[in-house]
Amino acid sequence: MRLLSSATITTQPPVAQRMRWLLIGIVVAYVAILILAPVGALIVGAFSHGVGALLATLRDPDAQAAFSLTLQISLITVAVHTIFGTVVAWVLVRHRFRGRRWLNALIDLPFAISPVVVGYIILLLFGAQGLFAPLTDALNIQVAFAVPGMVLATLFVTLPLMIREVAPLLQSLDQEPEHAAATLGASAWRTFWRVTFPALRWGIFYGVALTFARALGEFGAVLVVGGDIQGSTETAPLYIFRALDNRNDSAAFSVALVLGLLSLTLVFGIERLRKRARV
Amino acid sequence: MTTATLDKRPPLAPLPWGRWSLRSGALIYLGSMLIIPLLVILHDDLRAGLGEFWHAVTLPIAWHALLLTLWTSALMAAINAVMGTLTAYVLVRYDFPGKPLLNAVVDLPLAIPTLVTGVMLVVLFGPQQALGAWLSQRLGINIIFAPPGIILALLFITFPFVVRAIQPVLQDLDREPEAAAATLGAGGWTTFRRVILPALSVPILSGTLLSFARGIGEFGAIVIVAGNIPFQTQTAAVYVLGEIESSDQLGASAMSVVLLAIAFGLIVLVGLLQRRSARRTS
Numbered sequence: 072m073r074l075l076s077s078a079t080i081t082t083q084p085p086v087a088q089r090m091r092w093l094l095i096g097i098v099v100a101y102v103a104i105l106i107l108a109p110v111g112a113l114i115v116g117a118f119s120h121g122v123g124a125l126l127a128t129l130r131d132p133d134a135q136a137a138f139s140l141t142l143q144i145s146l147i148t149v150a151v152h153t154i155f156g157t158v159v160a161w162v163l164v165r166h167r168f169r170g171r172r173w174l175n176a177l178i179d180l181p182f183a184i185s186p187v188v189v190g191y192i193i194l195l196l197f198g199a200q201g202l203f204a205p206l207t208d209a210l211n212i213q214v215a216f217a218v219p220g221m222v223l224a225t226l227f228v229t230l231p232l233m234i235r236e237v238a239p240l241l242q243s244l245d246q247e248p249e250h251a252a253a254t255l256g257a258s259a260w261r262t263f264w265r266v267t268f269p270a271l272r273w274g275i276f277y278g279v280a281l282t283f284a285r286a287l288g289e290f291g292a293v294l295v296v297g298g299d300i301q302g303s304t305e306t307a308p309l310y311i312f313r314a315l316d317n318r319n320d321s322a323a324f325s326v327a328l329v330l331g332l333l334s335l336t337l338v339f340g341i342e343r344l345r346k347r348a349r350v
Numbered sequence: 351m352t353t354a355t356l357d358k359r360p361p362l363a364p365l366p367w368g369r370w371s372l373r374s375g376a377l378i379y380l381g382s383m384l385i386i387p388l389l390v391i392l393h394d395d396l397r398a399g400l401g402e403f404w405h406a407v408t409l410p411i412a413w414h415a416l417l418l419t420l421w422t423s424a425l426m427a428a429i430n431a432v433m434g435t436l437t438a439y440v441l442v443r444y445d446f447p448g449k450p451l452l453n454a455v456v457d458l459p460l461a462i463p464t465l466v467t468g469v470m471l472v473v474l475f476g477p478q479q480a481l482g483a484w485l486s487q488r489l490g491i492n493i494i495f496a497p498p499g500i501i502l503a504l505l506f507i508t509f510p511f512v513v514r515a516i517q518p519v520l521q522d523l524d525r526e527p528e529a530a531a532a533t534l535g536a537g538g539w540t541t542f543r544r545v546i547l548p549a550l551s552v553p554i555l556s557g558t559l560l561s562f563a564r565g566i567g568e569f570g571a572i573v574i575v576a577g578n579i580p581f582q583t584q585t586a587a588v589y590v591l592g593e594i595e596s597s598d599q600l601g602a603s604a605m606s607v608v609l610l611a612i613a614f615g616l617i618v619l620v621g622l623l624q625r626r627s628a629r630r631t632s
Binding site for chain 1: 368369372373375376377379380383384385386387388390391394433436437439440441444446448452454455456457458459460461462463464465466467469470471472473474479502505506509538560563564566567568569570573574586587588590591594602603606609610613614616617618620621
């Protein structure tokens with residue numbers, strides 16, 4: 072009797088079988104039109120003027136300067152968030168203090184705030200009449216319309232990524248090995264490096280990849296803060312924007328393709344490595 | 351509080367100064383990255399006064415930009431709720447060739463700069479491209495420099511949000527009630543609507559709200575796809591950029607605060623939703 076009833080549930084009637092292929096078909100078609108078609112179009116578009124045009128764009132000194140600035144800003148961003156993101160995740164998960172919940176909710180805010188608004192806030196802080204203008208003037212640092220401001224903007228936009236990768240891992244981490252290490256006389260620092268860090272490692276690496284990819288592509292905030300000054304504050308996304316404005320489609324498509332491939336390789340590469348490490 | 355935690359696990363507790371420096375490091379970092387910037391823009395707005403603020407937001411050009419942003423994001427979020435749920439369901443419940451590939455493609459938008467997304471859509475649907483020209487001449491549908499482009503760009507960018515919110519919950523869902531419903535004679539659709547959907551309501555809602563919030567703030571893809579045509583395709587974020595460039599501080603600040611308030615409200619709402627559901631399950 073039991074066998075019979077379970078059999079009726081698992082073998083689906085033909086209507087359900089048809090339904091199932093219909094649903095799969097809808098989803099596959101949706102993803103193909105919405106995501107794969109535009110990706111394919113960009114690849115075709117970048118090569119439509121020939122491989123020579125693509126290579127010529129990549130040899131253009133302006134494009135190279137833009138890529139180099141983008142990489143510099145992204146590297147600084149990743150370095151800062153790797154350290155401070157891990158510290159924030161640690162404090163949020165392991166410490167108990169008043170306002171912790173509020174702080175935890177606030178961390179997601181950069182996901183939702185428009186990058187243009189982020190850039191505008193930094194101009195309000197560091198612009199000519201900004202709150203911190205006397206300080207930066209005294210130190211003789213240019214923040215608005217310069218690279219330091221663009222780094223700040225990118226830091227703000229990418230703030231949640233590392234924290235949101237590390238915090239859940241830390242939350243579910245068994246603390247017994249840490250206690251054991253501490254009982255055996257290891258210092259807090261040594262316990263972190265030898266016991267906690269190996270458990271968090273792949274979360275941190277994935278956070279690095281996500282932060283890096285997001286920093287590579289940041290556009291709105293960097294446009295507002297940097298002002299797109301060709302040769303000095305032009306990042307790769309700003310280069311694409313200017314090329315489109317000048318109707319130089321082949322340059323825009325080529326740089327867009329390289330930028331897209333760079334962040335794709337980064338994110339999917341790390342994910343593959345993480346999966347392999349787990350197996 | 352501190353002594354209690356110290357008593358519970360004495361061997362682990364690091365020296366108090368270590369604890370405090372870690373905590374203050376984290377708080378100073380978050381304070382300077384998040385809280386000071388938010389206070390500054392609020393201060394900038396309040397200085398002008400509420401009347402001026404209201405006037406700046408309700409200027410016809412600003413109001414149109416805000417409404418365009420809200421309705422395109424809302425329509426996108428609605429489509430996303432349906433298609434995201436369907437995609438998660440198909441990925442969790444069915445086996446078919448190419449499933450791992452489909453699963454990987456869901457994450458693709460997270461790894462592509464949104465500006466590049468805009469460029470992709472222009473290459474596909476732009477008026478000078480084959481498909482775009484055909485659509486606009488034969489069917490009279492304009493996608494680039496029109497609201498459909500905005501919605502497509504937002505759908506692309508936020509596609510993972512709903513899918514990835516639902517997937518783990520659906521994976522862990524107890525299948526007993528469904529089997530019971532089926533034995534009691536409920537059809538597939540009834541079982542889905544009465545048994546599965548209620549269990550997924552929180553992840554569907556929070557994923558949808560997050561994609562709505564993301565849509566309202568999006569700039570890079572939209573400025574490429576929709577351009578910057580006042581009263582037609584200018585969204586709120588693009589409007590803020592225009593006000594900054596023409597040095598209209600009041601206009602930029604007022605719209606920025608509206609965008610901030612919406613973002614803040616939605617994030618708080620999602621937080622409350624998730625906390626309530628966590629309390630219910632525990």
